[in-house]
Amino acid sequence: MIKFGEDVEGYDIPVLNEREIRASAGILFMAAFMSLIMIIFKQNFLVIKYFIIAFLFDFIIRVFINPKYAPTLIIGRLIVRNQTPEYVGAAQKKFAWTIGIVMAAVMFIMFIIVNSYSIITGLICLICLIFLSFESAFGICLGCLFYKWFYKKKAQYCPGEVCDVKNKHEIQKTSGVQLLMVLVFIVFIALSVFLLNDFFSVMPTNLFGGSH
Numbered sequence: 001m002i003k004f005g006e007d008v009e010g011y012d013i014p015v016l017n018e019r020e021i022r023a024s025a026g027i028l029f030m031a032a033f034m035s036l037i038m039i040i041f042k043q044n045f046l047v048i049k050y051f052i053i054a055f056l057f058d059f060i061i062r063v064f065i066n067p068k069y070a071p072t073l074i075i076g077r078l079i080v081r082n083q084t085p086e087y088v089g090a091a092q093k094k095f096a097w098t099i100g101i102v103m104a105a106v107m108f109i110m111f112i113i114v115n116s117y118s119i120i121t122g123l124i125c126l127i128c129l130i131f132l133s134f135e136s137a138f139g140i141c142l143g144c145l146f147y148k149w150f151y152k153k154k155a156q157y158c159p160g161e162v163c164d165v166k167n168k169h170e171i172q173k174t175s176g177v178q179l180l181m182v183l184v185f186i187v188f189i190a191l192s193v194f195l196l197n198d199f200f201s202v203m204p205t206n207l208f209g210g211s212h
Contacts, residue, residue, distance in 0.1 A: 005090025023076030056104040096143025117167035
């Protein structure tokens with residue numbers, strides 16, 4: 001039962017399924033985001049406390065017991081069960097998830113034991129959201145990027161083969177016109193905010209009557 005990664009034919013090191021990891025990251029991101037919304041708009045810290053306990057429990061199982069028994073990874077596996085697995089090296093994921101445990105442990109101490117918040121908890125929450133969003137939306141494990149710096153060796157079997165140096169396909173290249181379109185889009189949004197802010201700030205009325 002106690003093992004990190006799974007043995008798959010054709011791979012000489014333990015691996016994990018990146019698809020279920022991304023699904024799990026998406027679940028955790030939504031939970032963390034909703035917890036943050038409750039704090040910002042309602043000054044309600046109850047949800048974040050439950051989230052921290054669940055997050056820490058899940059990651060302790062991942063790192064110290066076996067990822068295949070972590071609740072959110074099991075849910076992720078069920079969600080993507082019809083998709084072809086994308087295998088990634090387990091070693092760099094363990095390193096990244098250890099970073100997650102450290103952050104969750106600090107949050108546990110600050111929020112639950114001390115029952116306080118500060119710029120430290122705010123920064124950790126922001127970093128956690130960034131890590132989870134990059135994993136779920138782009139398949140980029142930011143924690144894994146630090147693996148090669150810490151262990152002084154290249155990770156194996158990275159998502160999208162990003163560990164391997166290779167030439168970009170034509171469809172992956174970005175032209176100057178495309179970059180210009182991104183710049184035009186940013187300018188367009190900025191001008192919209194500047195010119196339409198007062199107009200958009202007016203409270204909408206109920207189309208079918210009644211109070212706001």
